[in-house]
Amino acid sequence: MVFPLYFLLFPYLIFLGVWAVFSLTAIYxxxxxxxxxxxxLLVTIIYISVSAWLLYTSxxxxxQINWDTHVSLLKGMxxxxxxxxx
Amino acid sequence: xxxxxxxxxxxxxxxxIKVIRKDIFVLFKKIFLGALLALxxxxxxxxxxxxxxxxxxxxxxxxxVVLGASAYYLFVWLFLxxxxxxxxxxxxxxxxxxxxxxxxxxxxxxxxxxxxxNRIQDVTSEVTGIMPTILHYGDVFVQTAGTQQRFYxxxxxxxxxxxxxxxxxxxxNKIKHGESK
Numbered sequence: 001m002v003f004p005l006y007f008l009l010f011p012y013l014i015f016l017g018v019w020a021v022f023s024l025t026a027i028y029x030x031x032x033x034x035x036x037x038x039x040x041l042l043v044t045i046i047y048i049s050v051s052a053w054l055l056y057t058s059x060x061x062x063x064q065i066n067w068d069t070h071v072s073l074l075k076g077m078x079x080x081x082x083x084x085x086x
Numbered sequence: 087x088x089x090x091x092x093x094x095x096x097x098x099x100x101x102x103i104k105v106i107r108k109d110i111f112v113l114f115k116k117i118f119l120g121a122l123l124a125l126x127x128x129x130x131x132x133x134x135x136x137x138x139x140x141x142x143x144x145x146x147x148x149x150x151v152v153l154g155a156s157a158y159y160l161f162v163w164l165f166l167x168x169x170x171x172x173x174x175x176x177x178x179x180x181x182x183x184x185x186x187x188x189x190x191x192x193x194x195x196x197x198x199x200x201x202x203x204n205r206i207q208d209v210t211s212e213v214t215g216i217m218p219t220i221l222h223y224g225d226v227f228v229q230t231a232g233t234q235q236r237f238y239x240x241x242x243x244x245x246x247x248x249x250x251x252x253x254x255x256x257x258x259n260k261i262k263h264g265e266s267k
Contacts, residue, residue, distance in 0.1 A: 005145070005146070005149055008149055008150065008153055009153075012153045012156070012157060015157050015160075016157075016160075019157075019160050019161070019164060022164055022168075022193060023164060023167075025193050025194065026164070026167055026168055026171055026193070029171055029175065029190065029193075029196070030171055030174075030175075033175050033188075033190070033196065034174060034175060039174070040174075043167075043170060043174070047163075047167045050163060051160070051163060054156070054159055054160055054163060055160075057156075058152075058156035058160075061152045061156070062152060062153070062156070065148070065149050065152065067149075069145055071145045071146045073146070
C-alpha cells in the first residue's frame with residue numbers, strides 16, 4: 001500500500017488539537033481556581049514555556065522531513081532483521 | 087483566582103484556621119513517575135536500534151519516530167502539569183465555622199462541599215502503610231450529624247494533629263452556638 005507521507009500528519013494534528021484543548025482547560029483551572037500567589041503564576045508560566053519549547057523542537061524536526069515522499073506500508077514489513085540469525 | 091479573603095460562601099466573622107493539601111510526597115510520587123516516563127523512550131530507542139539499525143534513517147520509520155516522540159513528550163508534560171493541578175487545587179480549608187472541601191476531579195469537574203463545625207460528631211485519623219507511617223501522612227474522617235456522608239481528608243500531612251484541631255474547633259464552635267452540654 002503506497003501513500004504520501006503527509007497522511008501521517010493528520011492523526012498527529014488531531015492529537016495536537018486534543019492536547020491544546022486539555023492544556024487550555026488545565027491553564028484555565030489553574031488561573032481561575034488557584035490561589036492568587038506566585039506559585040500559581042510561576043507554574044503556569046513554566047508549563048506554557050516548556051510546552052512552547054516542545055512544540056518548537058517538534059516543528060524543527062518535522063520541518064526537516066520531506067512530507068511529499070510516497071512510502072509503501074507493507075514493503076519489507078515481514079523481512080526479519082539479519083542480526084536475528086547471527 | 088481563589089483568595090483567602092474570598093472564601094466560597096464567606097460567613098460573617100469567619101477566619102481561616104488552616105489550609106491543607108495532600109502530603110508533598112503524593113506529588114513527588116507523580117513527578118517521579120513523570121521522570122520515568124520521560125526517560126523511558128531513550129531505553130526503548132536503544133533496544134530498537136540494536137534490532138533495527140535503520141530505524142532513524144527509514145523513509146517511514148523516521149517520521150513515525152519524530153511524530154511519536156513529539157506526541158509522547160507533549161502528553162507526559164501535560165500529565166505532569168495536571169498531576170500538579172490535582173495536588174494544588176485539591177484543598178481543605180478549616181475555618182472557625184466550617185470545613186470546606188474543594189476537589190478537582192478530572193479535567194472538567196470541580197466539587198466544593200462544606201460542613202459546619204457544630205454538626206461534627208466524630209473525627210477519626212488513620213495512618214496505614216510503610217511510607218505514610220514514616221512520613222506521617224494519612225486520612226482523617228469527619229462524621230457529621232444525620233445521614234450525611236463522612237467528610238474525608240485524603241493523604242494529608244500530620245492527620246493526628248488535624249484531627250485534634252478539628253475536635254477542638256468543633257467544641258469551641260458548639261459552645262459559641264450554645265449546643266454544648
